[in-house]
């Protein structure tokens with residue numbers, strides 16, 4: 001019996017007889033020749049069914065195959081430069097065919113469908129080659145992030161999803177009933193990781209996080225996955241060095257491991273190739289000055305027809321501002337020292353200039369926006385208590401968090417990287433909904 005192999009492994013089996021098992025993606029009927037495009041999860045390959053090389057029943061079965069029918073096909077692996085596929089260059093010269101199931105008429109046809117229809121059929125849409133490519137890049141991003149952290153002395157810690165308190169503002173909380181007591185789905189694992197560093201030094205958590213975002217945007221999901229490293233004895237400058245090293249590594253891994261997927265996505269990879277540490281750094285003050293100078297000069301937001309809007313110092317950037325700033329550099333850019341009033345309560349104020357804090361966001365090129373957000377954390381217990389009070393947060397659920405500042409407090413920092421934003425950027429897709437298999441968005445959680 002021929003060995004069952006994956007399409008990805010075909011290069012190692014040239015000339016040998018193998019069996020592929022998968023689904024029919026498309027078919028071309030040329031009379032005595034049937035060209036079956038078979039996908040198996042690892043790739044896509046053309047199986048050539050020539051009437052004279054298979055039994056009569058098998059040839060008839062090939063003719064009856066509908067889109068997405070499941071099948072096993074056996075044949076000889078042939079190297080053929082012009083053969084289409086993912087990866088291209090190989091085809092199967094079929095000798096036999098086994099139909100597992102003839103599929104019902106498939107709703108997603110090889111034509112343009114509206115996004116609403118595709119989202120409703122997300123459980124099927126993920127089989128399409130573009131969606132498949134994006135989700136494979138996502139898996140590489142996660143694998144590469146973990147590899148980098150695991151090989152740089154970070155310990156993976158799992159932080160709770162059910163939490164008694166807000167960490168990233170009270171306006172985006174998903175409240176649930178914890179046996180009569182209000183609880184919230186985690187917006188971040190950060191606060192628990194701050195406890196973890198005092199036991200383990202350098203840690204990270206990776207998991208789903210939840211934000212009841214009230215507005216519809218292409219950059220916000222209700223449920224997204226965040227990777228959060230946290231480091232003891234680390235200041236803001238050292239944090240930026242960790243971020244740029246880690247992100248450069250991840251991008252380069254995707255370029256090598258997902259070359260085929262990026263081809264499917266027709267991603268221009270030149271800008272990704274430039275993603276190598278160090279990244280440029282600018283102060284928030286400088287960013288605001290750049291934006292206002294551009295607004296004054298009537299410059300347009302790159303990629304849009306709208307002028308760059310002016311902004312007052314002290315506010316957060318809108319998406320056009322981020323796009324404009326990012327376009328001034330040929331790599332991702334760090335913007336640091338945001339105004340304290342627009343950032344979370346736990347961020348360390350800049351000594352001698354308390355209106356800005358030791359925070360940093362990383363903006364991706366090409367308008368993909370904020371990929372990471374992080375900061376140096378407040379390490380003085382008295383200052384932290386004052387900040388919790390100033391943000392009108394209840395003291396009781398944060399008492400343990402203040403404790404961390406009493407028993408060997410040290411300067412420490414961390415950041416969170418949004419997986420879907422990173423994947424969207426790498427894949428060059430406009431909306432976060434395609435960067436996760438089953439997105440949860442405002443007013444839509446089906447399937």
Ligand code: 4AD
Nearest residue numbers: 188190220221224228371372373374414415416418
């Ligand atoms: O900037 P954020 O809110 O930072 C934190 O949650 C910190 N506690 C992280 C830390 O320091 N450990 O979120 C971090 C990142 C953002 O930069 C963005 O990439 C992503 O998470 N993000 C979202 N992604 C999708 N949908 C949303 N609603 C998101 N909100 C934030």
Ligand code: MG
Nearest residue numbers: 361370372373
């Ligand atoms: Mg942020």
